[in-house]
Amino acid sequence: MVNCLSDLFQAEVEETLKRIQSHKGVIGTMVVNAEGIPIRTTLDNSMTVQYAGLLHQLTMKARSTVRDIDPQNDLTFLRIRSKKHEIMVAPDKEYLLIVIQNPCE
């Protein structure tokens, strides 16, 4: 029963990630854990590792900034707009969901 449930849930996860990836303009999606290890990714390894490491640190910094200013506050979302694309980071207690999208297409 539990296995069945977890499979269901996993399917849900797959479904979500696939849906995100299929959106217009999305270049890559990845899931990074609290240590900065990429759990799931659609990009190649080198890019993934880079993104994972760097964005993890950045998210931590952003979160600490927000908390420093107002301890009652917390980081909910991080969007980095660059010339070429937009990196969106959805932070969680343990994981980060990172999406890279090219919005101008």
Place this chain on the structure above:
Amino acid sequence: AGTMEIVYVYVKKRSEFGKQCNFSDRQAELNIDIPPSPQLAEQFVERNPVDTGIQCSTSMSEHEANTERFEMETRGVNHIEGGWPKDVNPLELEQTIRFRKKVEKDENYINAITQLGSVRLPRRQRSGPQPSLCFPTCMSGPSEKDTSWNLPSGSRQTGPPCTDQRHCIKQNNAIDIYQEYFDDEDAVEVMEEAPSAKTINVFRDPQEIKRPATHLSWHPDGNRKLAVAYACLNFQRAPEGMSNDSYIWDLENPNRPEIALKPSSPLVTLEYNPKDSHVLLGGCYNGQIACWDTRKGSLVAELSTIEFSHRDPVYGTIWLQSKTGTECCSASTDGQVMWWDIRKMSEPTEVVIMDITKKEQLENALGAISLEFEPTLPTKFMVGTEQGIVISCNRKAKTQAEKIVCTFSGHHGPIYALQRNPFYPKNFLTVGDWTARIWSEDSRESSIMWTKYHMAYLTDGAWSPVRPAVFFTTRMDGTLDIWDFVFKQCDPALSLKQVCDEALLCLRVQDNGCFIACGSQLGTATLLEVSQGLCTLQRNEKNMASSIFERETRREKILEARHRELRLKEKGKAEGRDDDLREEEPTLNLEELVTKAEEEFFDIIFRELKRREAEAVKKKPKPVALRVRPISVAELEEGATLIAHKVDEQMVVLMDPMEDPDDILRAHRSREKSYLFDVAFDFTATQEMVYQATTKSLIEGVISGYNATVFAYGPTGCGKTYTMLGTDHEPGIYVRTLNDLFRAIEETSNDMEYEVSMSYLEVRPAPTPAWTRGPLRAGTRRIQVQIYNEMIRDLLNPALGYLELREDSKGVIQVAGITEVSTINAKEASLEQLAGAVERSTHPSPGGDGRGLGRAARE
């Protein structure tokens, strides 16, 4: 350091010198011989090496100076993938995959991802355990886990969750926030800087004898070269040995001209061919036209024959727009304008004589000084003449007579420059005598705009090729003016006073409008650069310039029409008068004229006298009268004495009551104060006397229409009411005045109609502030304040309360709301009425304090 010779000179007698030194030679003598002794050597030890200083110099100490040490190390950083738990080797693919799979199975993971990536959910409120997701209903069990959103307690989240990935992705796809929205609007730069110009370069005539620079021409391609023509224009005053050369300068090299052009006679004008930049056209002083090709050298390539050339110096040469690019046109003060083809310079292709009487008489022709030809209007050309007239001609007319279309006159002297506005060819600029004028082709009688008359003669002018409203002029005092009539019409926008010490003779603007070259009396060509604002087209400038032109043209047209009307009228009148004169002959009777003149004279005098009288009456000084009342019984009982004594008809003396007649010390000091009035009354004066002396004379004036005022002023109880109103037995001024007034009205009732109305009001001071109470000291000041504080009451209708004093539009002071009573005769304006009114107002108050000041005024 300089050596100072120190010399010591002494004098010694030769005899004191002593014996002269004599040197002699002698053999060497051995004085001592010490052989080397080996025993001595044993006492010495050889030391090898020996460290000995061999330098013979100053000894110096050694110092070390060092900053604080900062240890630096260069290190490299070796990045390896980290974060992996200890048991997982990041390089091993299998292990990483296994790890990843494990994580994916983690519930937290599942929850988190689903949340982060799924469709927008309503924000949850933090209170107790949170239901995690909207899963299908088979959810149960450990779903109360705290997954994401570990929000601190107490905070409530409201508002839309924009933290959802998909939401953001969709957002990005929906709208591009960096899209340029206002691309098409040009960044309008507002030129705030003041117009300015600076001299870039100066090209001086290398010749010994300086000749004036008469004409300038820019190289058509790139404007990197400047051709300058030099000629002495004073008739037969060219000094001996003056060169005929004209030069082409390269802008980069002001020291030496690049090419010299050598004509046989000095060049008055010089023009580059706009189609072929190697070809130049020059007009000579002797009337010939010369043509150069710079590739061929300095000598003339083509020269027109003397017989068919002009008879006077050629002042204007222009290249024409033609397919071959070889046609040109020249104008001279001999009154002819000639067309040439440079391939065949032996004779002109066409000659037009500038005879405005259209009879083609060379003798009547006007000398041409400037020539204008606009490529966009190829059939028309304009000539500016020595006589100050601009002639507009049509080249394509069939007959010679028709070639001259119209003339514009307005200048007093030769027109040195003539140019059409590059943007609005219908308007052209002429420069001559002391003004520059702008004309419109439509208005023939006068220019539409002109500058003021300057102190110096204007020598040349040109429009700016980039800005329709800007033109330049040069003056005999070495000034270059830049005019911008959209900015300022009366004065130049910029006046460069010190371009040259000598007169500036010619001016040429480069095609980009930025550079201006001017030539001077001494052959110096100055190159100036104007500020950006003057050579960039401003916003709306074209429209503004054209509207200014149109407006001025319209104004001139209206004036012209008016003039024409007036002239027609004059003509008509002149003709009419002629007719009249012819019909009747007025007999010039001397006697009648004399009497008529006398009458007029006396009329004038009479009128003047009357006027003076009227003024005198108005200006009569207002007489001031003083009336002293008799001392009352109550006062006598108190022991008071009379203070004011009337000395004569006009003087009243006040005796200081404090004076002790026995006080010898003060006996001689005058304690009296004397006052002078126009008329003074004491207690012996009757009402009739007072009336006669003060008011009676005013009646006549009132009848005539003048205003009169009788003003009674004084402290309470001094007799104002008695004087003005009086009693039944002793009527006062009011009654007497009314009597006389009505009598006068009756006497003249046949001639005039009168309307009499009366008001009776009282002016009382309002409750005064404390400081005005007390004995009068600085009397005038307090009284003034009292006036401001006064309140006016209508005594015929006191129930109205206090009324306001106002001034009507004619300046007449009125009391708002006063009761006016019309009267026919004095009887009706009965005393009782007035007396009753007075009773109502006057309160017998203990006089003496400053508060009691009241006045009753009657107009």
